Amino acid sequence: MTSKMSPLAGELGRIAHDAGRLILKHYANVGEVRTKADSSPVTRADEEAEALILERLARLEPGVPVVAEESVAKGHVPKLGARFFLVDPLDGTKEFLQKNGEFTVNIALIEHGRPVAGVVIAPAKARAFVGDGSNGAFELAAPEDLPLEVDAAQRIRARRPPSDGLVAVVSRTHRDTKTEQYLEAYPVAGMVAAGSSLKFCLVATGEADLYPRHGTTMEWDTAAGQAVLEAAGGSVTTLEGIPLIYGKTDRGFINPHFVARGLP
Numbered sequence: 001m002t003s004k005m006s007p008l009a010g011e012l013g014r015i016a017h018d019a020g021r022l023i024l025k026h027y028a029n030v031g032e033v034r035t036k037a038d039s040s041p042v043t044r045a046d047e048e049a050e051a052l053i054l055e056r057l058a059r060l061e062p063g064v065p066v067v068a069e070e071s072v073a074k075g076h077v078p079k080l081g082a083r084f085f086l087v088d089p090l091d092g093t094k095e096f097l098q099k100n101g102e103f104t105v106n107i108a109l110i111e112h113g114r115p116v117a118g119v120v121i122a123p124a125k126a127r128a129f130v131g132d133g134s135n136g137a138f139e140l141a142a143p144e145d146l147p148l149e150v151d152a153a154q155r156i157r158a159r160r161p162p163s164d165g166l167v168a169v170v171s172r173t174h175r176d177t178k179t180e181q182y183l184e185a186y187p188v189a190g191m192v193a194a195g196s197s198l199k200f201c202l203v204a205t206g207e208a209d210l211y212p213r214h215g216t217t218m219e220w221d222t223a224a225g226q227a228v229l230e231a232a233g234g235s236v237t238t239l240e241g242i243p244l245i246y247g248k249t250d251r252g253f254i255n256p257h258f259v260a261r262g263l264p
Contacts, residue, residue: 008060008109009132010150012119013140015056016105017148019049020123023090023105024144027124030097036073041093046070049089053107057085067253069220080247083111088220092196095172101125102172102195108223113245118227120197129156129201131224131231137204158234158262159206165189169199169208171215178214182239182259186210200225203262204232211260212239219246219253229260236260 005013026045033041050070057066065078068087078084085107090096092103101124108118120129121142128142130153138153165187170179172193183191192208200222202208223246226236236244238256248254 118224
C-alpha cells in the first residue's frame, strides 16, 4: 500500500472539489427549485455541477460511460460495460436547501460491479474524502477559495467497535422505525444524525461505527461513500451480508437495504 493516492483518484478529487465550489456560489441564493418525477427537488446548482463533472470526466477518461443522477432523470442512460462512473452532483439537495451544510458531491469509478475509487466532497464543511482501492482512504481540506491540495491528504481508517458501545449514524431526513428496530440489536451508546453520503465518511474516519439504511437509495447516492469506507477498512453489505454491487440496470439503479460498518 502506498502513502499517496493514485493520480486518477487525485483528479477525481479535484473535479468534485471544483463542482463543490460551483455549488457554493448558489448557496446563498438558490433560485428556482423544481420537482422531478420522483418528487425530489432539483436546482440550477445540481445541473451546473453535473455539467462540469461530465465535461471533466469525458476529458479524463474518454469513452467511459457516466451514469449521472440528473441525466438519468431526463432519460439519458448510457450503455454500460465493466467500467463506468456513477455521479451524484449534489447529494442531499434537501440539506442544501435547508442550509445545514450536510450535502456532498459524489463521484465513483465502478469496475465489474464494485466501487474501486470514489470521492465525497462536503463543500460547506470544507471536507474531502477519497477512497482509492488498494492505496487506502484519505481525508483532506477542501476550502472554497483554494484548489484541492492532493499532496496534503491524510490517511484515514475506520475503527474497531469500542468497548463502551457503538456510535450509529442515521439519516437526518429519512429516519424510520425499521432502522430504530435494527439498531436495538446492537450495543449503541450514541447516535449522530447526518445527511447525504457524509454518513459513510463518518464511519470511514472512525467518528461512527454503524450506518444502517432501510429506505430507498440510488446507486449514485452510495457508490462514492462505499469506495471511501471500504478503502478505510470498513464494509457495505445488504442486510443479509452480501456486498453491495453496482450497475443494476434491471432495478433502475435502486439499491437494496444495506448496512455500512467500520472494522470488524
